[in-house]
Amino acid sequence: MNAIIVDKVSKRFRIPAKKKTTMFQYVVGFMKRQYNYEELWALKDVSFVLKRGETFGIIGKNGSGKTTLMKILAKVMYPDTGSVTVNGKVAAFLGLGVGFQPELSARDNVYLYSSILGIGRRVAREKYDAIFDFAELKQFENVRLKNFSSGMTMRLAFATAVHVELDTMLLDEVLAVGDEAFQKKCIDKINEFREQGKTIVFVSHNLQAVRNLCQRSMLLHNGRIVSLGDTEGVIKEYQALRS
């Protein structure tokens, strides 16, 4: 059973020579007949298939198209050509703590964030204690988020995120969170997901983590797949590309 099928996906960004964002600029641009723009292919003919239960790594330099691909998988962006099929429910973590409100308490934020990730209040209430235990923030549950340190906020976000039980998880640079001990906790949690048979797409610059977690990986460069297959080989190619 395939979890994700990506078929010849391309995404083009148009970068206008002069960016038009106001009515005034549209009118001026129309009168001067300014329509020239540069094209940038963030992704070009990307195809791959993931089986259910696979942990798949995506690596590449900054600007290689990793995040664009994740956004397309999460249905936040639409591809210009090609198609993406995702079976089952997807939890996308393209940034932790999306929608967190600094004015609200940690408790309210956990419920808000859960509902953004698509789980109901009943389920969230069941997981509530587990979330705060994992984040190690039990004594701060009534504190407003604006009084949290950024590390605490991220821990709370990650703890909420990992307690959402969906079939497929898209993880974009989630390990850039917390200290070493907390990072280890995160990796353990991701390993737990693997054992439960969840499909995981993992984007990271932490090559050691990619090596430990993923059976297969893909290397992107300028929006194209440079290599795809066994993680060890893909990482070697990436290192060759960098040097």
Place this chain on the structure above:
Amino acid sequence: MWQYRELIINLTIVDLKKRYESNILGFVWQFLSPLLLAIVLYIVFKNLFAQEEFFAIKLLVGIMAWRFFSITTGACLASIVSKSALVTRVFIPRKILVFSTALSGLISSLFEFIILIPMIFVLLGPVPATIALYPLIHLLYFPLIYGIGLLLSALYVYVRDLNQIWPVFLQMLFFLCPIIYPLSIVPPWYMTYYMLNPLTRLILIYRDVMIVGKLPSIEDIAVVIGFTALALLLGNYVFGKLERRFAELI
């Protein structure tokens, strides 16, 4: 949208909390500012329209009905751009952001109107029984605002000076509605067009129901429903078309 009802409720609550918690007087201001505006306008215009019956309370009802439109469409306009993280980093139907903003506007407005009822009692004596219909009229008003909100929020992603243009448009519309002047001063040749404005109809309906004790006419309701249908169709269509590139443009 039904499966996202919890998210809609949560976002609406967050919106309301932000609106009222951030300042000390909170909800008091919500009512005080239209009241002060009404008092100023009353002092200015009371000699001009002295013959008009219940001028003060009509002014107040008109301002309240107007505020529902102007404040909520303004809030909807920014609802996509100001919540950019929810657009670019997670998949939720984007209409939810507009809907929850409109919903919190509806709730605020309901409270404003509830406070209005004792004031009518003080100024007029017994309140007409038709006042019971007023929540229904609010529910008729809401989809019109939501439809316009969808249209504005989607356009604002592309055209960023819309937040300058819309208040000017609102200012014009304010004077095209019978809020600060009675309907009787509108020239007859212009009346047919004037009455095509759904906000004019709504303001008249509110006054009929809350002050005069008269049921709204079929014609009033028909104009409002017609414009509501148009706003919803156009709003949904434009939003659906423009939505695909939101994440790139925000």
